[in-house]
Amino acid sequence: MSTDCLFCRIVEGSVPSTVVHETDSVLAFRDIDPQADTHVLVIPKEHFPDAAAMAAADPKLAGEVLAAAGEVAKIDGVDASGYRLVFNTGADANQTVFHAHCHVLGGRNLQWPPG
Ligand code: 5GP
Numbered sequence: 001m002s003t004d005c006l007f008c009r010i011v012e013g014s015v016p017s018t019v020v021h022e023t024d025s026v027l028a029f030r031d032i033d034p035q036a037d038t039h040v041l042v043i044p045k046e047h048f049p050d051a052a053a054m055a056a057a058d059p060k061l062a063g064e065v066l067a068a069a070g071e072v073a074k075i076d077g078v079d080a081s082g083y084r085l086v087f088n089t090g091a092d093a094n095q096t097v098f099h100a101h102c103h104v105l106g107g108r109n110l111q112w113p114p115g
């Protein structure tokens with residue numbers, strides 16, 4: 001837990017969120033500024049600065065984040081139509097919150113390449 005980390009505060013409940021799915025190790029909640037009909041953030045409850053750091057420290061946890069992303073897609077009914085998983089990492093990817101998170105985006109046709 002990092003007290004100056006927004007997503008750690010969401011995990012502890014001091015910042016409210018709309019939770020979609022939760023396990024012992026992972027929390028999934030709706031993005032406050034959705035970029036598609038489905039836009040959910042899946043995070044490990046433990047703090048890691050980005051996805052690579054999480055995977056290096058705890059590969060099982062990284063797998064649990066991906067499994068939860070798949071559950072979110074089912075919950076929102078986009079598993080058949082398709083969806084995108086995004087881990088923005090670092091400045092060129094415009095990462096703004098330095099607690100590992102997987103964006104689950106779906107519910108519309110997503111363009112490629114991304115902007
Ligand atoms: P990043 O840009 O780091 O990949 O993604 C951070 C995401 O967190 C953004 O999509 C942003 O809209 C979302 N976000 C920022 N603050 C909050 C908040 O207080 N609550 C929720 N639910 N999402 C947030």
Ligand code: ZN
Pocket residue numbers: 001002005006007008009046047048098099
């Ligand atoms: Zn954190």
